[in-house]
Amino acid sequence: MEVLVFLVPLALTLGALGLMGFLWSLKNGQYDDLEGAGWRAIADDEPAVEQPVYFRQEADAGRPPR
C-alpha cells in the first residue's frame, strides 16, 4: 500500500499536465479552426505559418465573459 504514496501523486500530476496542455492549446487558438487544422496535417508543402500576433494578444487579454 505504501506504493500509493508515489502512484497517486504521479497519476494526478500526469492528469494535471494533460489539462495544462489542453488549456495551453486552447489559449493558443488551436481550436479556432478545427476543419482547417485537419487538412493542414496532411498538406504536402505547407508554408511556414506562425500563429497571428493579433490572436496571441487577444488570448492574453482574454477574460471569462460576464
Add this chain to the structure above:
Amino acid sequence: MQATRDFSHYVRHLGSGLAHIDLAVEGVSCAGCMSKIERGLSALPDVTLARVNLTDRRVALEWKEGALDPVSFIDRLAELGYKAYPFEPVRAEAVETAQASFLLRCLGVAAFAAMNIMMLSIPVWSGNVTDMIPEQRDFFHWLSALIALPAAAYSGQPFFRSAWAALRARRTNMDVPISIGIVLALAMSVMETIHHAEHAYFDAALMLLAFLLAGRYLDQSMRRKTRAVAGNLAALRGETATKFVGTDEISVVPIAAVHAGDIVLLRPGERASVDGVVIDGQSKIDQSLITGETMPAKAGPGTAVYAGTLNLSGALRVRVSAASEGTLLAEISRLLDNAVQARSRYVQLADRASRLYAPVVHAAALLTMLGWVAYGVTWHDAIVIAISVLIITCPCALGLAIPAVQTVVSGALFRTGVLLNSGDAIERLADVDRVVFDKTGTLTLPELDVTNDVDIPGDVFELAGRLALASHHPVAAAVARASGAKTPLAGIEEAAGQGVRGTIDGLEVRLGRPSFCGADQIANDILCRDPEASVVAFRHGETRYVFAVRQRLRPDAADAIATLFKTGIQVEILSGDREPAVRHAAGQLGIHEWRAGVTPADKIARIEELKRQGAKVLMVGDGMNDAPALAAAHVSMSPVSATHLSQATADLVFLGDRLAPVVGAIGFARKALRLMRQNLWLAAGYNALAVPLAIAGLATPLVAAAAMSGSSLLVILNALRAHRGAREFG
C-alpha cells in the same frame, strides 16, 4: 473613372510595426484553396502572416506597416480567383467567441476532474467489498474532495451564474435544478467524508458537469459557426459608398466612414448605401428592395434616395442625411423591434420540458426523504437517499437531448445550402402550415434576365453581349450576363442617355433605347405581349433585334410551390409590387391567394391576422420592406441575396438560385423535431427506470454513474440519426 479604394478603417495596428486585417473570402471550401491562398499571399513581400480559417471562411493577414496597401491583398486574391472583402467582426461575434472558449475551458477542467476522481473512486468501490480499511477510504475521499471542489467551483460557473440570475429575477430555468443538484451532491459528499461513510458522490457531480458542458458547447458552437458565415455574407455584398473627399476627388469608403452631410456619388448601376437627397443629376431609380415596386421612378435634384435603391441611368450626387440610421430604416427597425419582442414569447421545447421537470424532481426527492423518515430510518440516511434521487435525475440527458440534435441538423442543413440563425428555428419550422412569399427577389431571381433569348441567333447574342459589357446599365448588364460574353469590344463610345455604339468590320453596332437603334416597331410588339418587361435594342448594320429583360421566376419555383401544396401547406404572396406583375407571377405558379402593393405595416397586419386564425406562418422574403414581417412571422427565411437587415432578421438563410432548400428545410425540420421528441422521451424513460431504484435506496454511485453516461450516449447516438435524414433530403 476608377475611384481609389480606402480600407484603412478595417486595419488594426498591432504595435511593433505590424498591421492586421481580416478578410472574408468567397469560395474557400477545401484544403486546396487554403494552401493556394496562403502561398499566394505569403509570396507578397513584407507579408509576415497569411492564415486561412476554413471554418469561418476568413483570412487573417499581417504585414509590415506602411509597406503595403490592404487593397493589394484584395487584388491578389482576385488574381487567384477569390472574391474577398475586408471584414470587421461585430461585437456580438467577439463575445460569442470568448464564451465558446470559456465553455471549452470549463469542459476541459470538468473532464479532467471527473476522470481523476473516477480513478480514485474505483479503488473505493472495489475496496468496499473487499479489505479496504476506513483510513484508506477516507484518504481517497479527501483526495477526491480536493480535486472536485475547486474544479466544480470553476467549471460550474456557466450554470451557477445563469441559475443565480434566474432566481434573482424570481424565475426558474433548467440551470436551477442543475445547480441545486451539484451543490447538494458536493455538500453531501463532504459531510459523508467527514463522517467516514462508505460512499461519496464527487464523481457523479463532476461527470454530470462534464456532460452538461459538452451539451452547452455543442449548442454554442452551432450558433457561432452560422453567425460567422452569415457575417461573411454581409461583408461580401460590399456595403461601401463613393464619397467626395475633395470637390472633384472621390474615394470608395466603407459605410461606417460616411456621415450625415457628406456628399456621395451614385453611379449608374450602383446601389445606394445611404439615405439622402439628390443635389445634382438626373436618373431613374429602382426602389424594388424598399417598396417591392419594380418599375423605375424618376429622380432629380430634391428627390429623396433611400439605402437599398438601385440607380439605373445617370450619375447622381447625393447629400447624405443618414448613413446607418435613416428615416425609412428607423421606421422599419421600429416595426422590427416590436415584432421581435412579440416573438420572444415563444417557449422552446427544452424549456417547456424543464419547466415540468424541475418541480417534479424536487417533489420526488422531498417525498422520498419524508417517506423514508416515516418508514423509520434515520434523518441522515433519508437525506442520503433523497440526494441520490436528485443526482440520478439531474437533467444530463435532457440537457443534451435538444442541442445534440440541433448541432447535427445545422451541420446537415449547412451542407444542403441552408444556414441556421437560431437553434429553436428548427422547432418552429417544423410547425409550419402556411408559407407567405414576397415576390420580388424571393419567388423571382434578384437579377434581371433576358426572356426572349430563344428568338435571337447565337452570334448576334454574343456580339450584343460583348457590346453590353461596355455599359453600366442594369438592363445591358443582364444581356451581357445572359450571353456569357467575356471580351468587351474595343473603341466603344457612349451616347448619354441613349446607349453605346462602336464599329466592327466597318459596320456600326449599337445597343440602347429602341429609338437609338431604329427598332421601335419590334420593341412595341414585345411590350404589347409582355408589358412588365424592360427592353434594350441592338443594331448591327441593318439587322435589328430587341431583347426583353425582366426578373425571372426562380427555376424550380413552380415545382417547389406544387410540393408545398402537396404536403398540405397553404401558400400566399404578399408583395409591394404592382398588381399586374403579382397577378402574372401568381398565375404562373398556381397560387390563388395574393396581395399586391402592400406596405411593410400591411404585411405585418396580414401576418398577425393569419396568426390570430391559428396559422403557423413561414415568411420568405428578401427586401428591407420584408424585415418586419420576417420578424413577426412564426419563422422566417431569406435568400442569400437579401438585404443585410432581412438576413439578420431571418431565422434561416438559403443559398443559391433555387427554392428547393425552402421546401427541403421544412421536411427536414419535421424529421429533426421527431428526433428531439424521441430524445426527450429517452431521457424520461431513463428516469422512469432509474428513479424507482434511487427512491428504493438501491442506487449505488456506480449505478448512478453508469446510468447517467448510458442515457447521455443514447441521446447523442439518436441525434446522429439526423444525418441519414439529411442524405434523403439532399
